[in-house]
Amino acid sequence: MLSKNQIKLITSLKQKKYRLQHGLFVVEGTKTIHEFLQSDFKLDTLYAIEPFNIDAKKEALISEAELKRISFLKTPNKALAIFKVPRPKPIDHSKLIVALDDVRDPGNLGTIIRLCDWFGVNDLVCSQETVDCFNPKVIQATMGSITRVNVTYLDLEDFLKQVKQPIYGTFMDGTNIFNKELSETGVVVLGNEANGISKNIESIVTEKLSIPRFGDLQTTESLNVATAAAIVLSEFKRR
Amino acid sequence: MLSKNQIKLITSLKQKKYRLQHGLFVVEGTKTIHEFLQSDFKLDTLYAIEPFNIDAKKEALISEAELKRISFLKTPNKALAIFKVPRPKPIDHSKLIVALDDVRDPGNLGTIIRLCDWFGVNDLVCSQETVDCFNPKVIQATMGSITRVNVTYLDLEDFLKQVKQPIYGTFMDGTNIFNKELSETGVVVLGNEANGISKNIESIVTEKLSIPRFGDLQTTESLNVATAAAIVLSEFKRR
Incomplete structure (x- = not known):
């Protein structure tokens, strides 16, 4: 069950100033979320209608109706994840x-x-x-x-x-x-x-x-x- | 002044079946409309908030509010034109x-x-x-x-x-x-x-x-x- 504050936080991340303030951003869709989970990006919270079976403390099962409320997509996928905005790595001048x-x-x-x-x-x-x-x-x-x-x-x-x-x-x-x-x-x-x-x-x-x-x-x-x-x-x- | 029937016709052209039925389609924006006017495409009607001074029978001055009602764009430009769907020309097999x-x-x-x-x-x-x-x-x-x-x-x-x-x-x-x-x-x-x-x-x-x-x-x-x-x-x- 999503709290009002959670909904408010997630939907605020559509705007750059709140992404900057919280250091968080939204990723939608099972396939793309899996790519982020396998990368150096750090998960904050995953909201999904079916379990991903990752870290239980970071995963919340929600209903389709709840997903619809927080999704930025016209046709929401099965999951929405909040990741931490990373610090950029040093730039490598030895490549294009x-x-x-x-x-x-x-x-x-x-x-x-x-x-x-x-x-x-x-x-x-x-x-x-x-x-x-x-x-x-x-x-x-x-x-x-x-x-x-x-x-x-x-x-x-x-x-x-x-x-x-x-x-x-x-x-x-x-x-x-x-x-x-x-x-x-x-x-x-x-x-x-x-x-x-x-x-x-x-x-x-x-x-x-x-x-x-x-x-x-x-x-x-x-x-x-x-x-x-x-x-x-x-x-x-x-x- | 746009009639109800005109508005209905124009907005129907968002859908393929009405484009097929009427043989018409919509072009928006002064710059793009000028490119169509200079081409082989045949103008049906031009609706504009400022005169283009083309064929008077095919040009209608409308208000910004009227343009907003017929436009498919979030931020309408200054004109919307209806052109006739052309017949395709023969395919030239001597080129890619x-x-x-x-x-x-x-x-x-x-x-x-x-x-x-x-x-x-x-x-x-x-x-x-x-x-x-x-x-x-x-x-x-x-x-x-x-x-x-x-x-x-x-x-x-x-x-x-x-x-x-x-x-x-x-x-x-x-x-x-x-x-x-x-x-x-x-x-x-x-x-x-x-x-x-x-x-x-x-x-x-x-x-x-x-x-x-x-x-x-x-x-x-x-x-x-x-x-x-x-x-x-x-x-x-x-x-």
């Missing part, structure tokens, strides 16, 4: 790093985290204005990939100024990425959905790349940041 | 064709149409179970790209059986796409979000491809169909 300059859409961030996982990118660094990776929509979109990617929020300009390796960014007027020799280390910056990479960050980028367009040149269309990330990461990783 | 085997998510279909536009793919063929491309969420996600991509719904199995060129498909156990010589013509099949390419279609595919994973091999993660489409199309088009 992906950096996001104010990506705002939770679905885009989730897709990019999933791509980092796929392409073996361990470190994703995000400007402070980038959407919070513990936003429930991001967690849902990552499908568990966030357990394998170290996401660090920082002052992106300061961080990039200290990077000694190539800093790549995608622009409309950069060098064709398909013809360019790409480093195995360094940072790849991806920009905001509406405005691309900001002027301050652009001035620090050492290698401007572009994804060539093959269609009708009259179109003013750009690519979605997550699909651009897919193409860029596959170019960096293919050998 | 993309085929979708039961893609269900409107956002994924919209993103794939936008990618086809970017990479100069003129023909997108879809199984009958693929989400309708005139669904308002698809139209919104294409950002106008659908005016430049010919989308045809057909019996995918029948269609592929008649194709004389290579039929590519992405699978977990295919040949590494990064090492494979890819044809400039033929068909690339992308599968359903949950189940991939169906068994019937798999048996017709002549070239099985896979996008290699570079991350931790213990992960069971797959790529989202739209990000897979981005990687596959960039591999086919890069030279």
Whole structure:
């Protein structure tokens, strides 16, 4: 049986300020919760309609109606878990790093985290204005990939100024990425959905790349940041 | 001033059966409407809060409150237009064709149409179970790209059986796409979000491809169909 206070706490975690205040976030769905349980993330409480048989002190059986009250999903799965927000691990500069300059859409961030996982990118660094990776929509979109990617929020300009390796960014007027020799280390910056990479960050980028367009040149269309990330990461990783 | 019947007609177009019945669909947003007006698509009626100064018989000025009543968006833009569903044009087999085997998510279909536009793919063929491309969420996600991509719904199995060129498909156990010589013509099949390419279609595919994973091999993660489409199309088009 869920108390009013529990319901209030869980539903408050939809908002970033309460996630920060409590140091907790929500994960939904049996499959994704299992991925978190097998990772370094620390469970606070699991609410499930069928037993998981983990630590009994941390597991509460609830009814479907109760799950519906606390779930952020239109169609709740069979369980909802509260995990502790971890401290980011140190950033590993010996491998390719992906950096996001104010990506705002939770679905885009989730897709990019999933791509980092796929392409073996361990470190994703995000400007402070980038959407919070513990936003429930991001967690849902990552499908568990966030357990394998170290996401660090920082002052992106300061961080990039200290990077000694190539800093790549995608622009409309950069060098064709398909013809360019790409480093195995360094940072790849991806920009905001509406405005691309900001002027301050652009001035620090050492290698401007572009994804060539093959269609009708009259179109003013750009690519979605997550699909651009897919193409860029596959170019960096293919050998 | 909008009549009750007009409101009823417009809001009914959210559903496929009414789009089929009336042969009409909705486009929202000034920028996207302008792309449709410049294309071969035929305008039925434009509802706008500021004049577009096109054909006066087809343009109706409405209030913001009225726009809110007919809009499918949480934050309506300044205009909503009704266009006629076009007949698909003949399929051009001299260029690369993309085929979708039961893609269900409107956002994924919209993103794939936008990618086809970017990479100069003129023909997108879809199984009958693929989400309708005139669904308002698809139209919104294409950002106008659908005016430049010919989308045809057909019996995918029948269609592929008649194709004389290579039929590519992405699978977990295919040949590494990064090492494979890819044809400039033929068909690339992308599968359903949950189940991939169906068994019937798999048996017709002549070239099985896979996008290699570079991350931790213990992960069971797959790529989202739209990000897979981005990687596959960039591999086919890069030279």
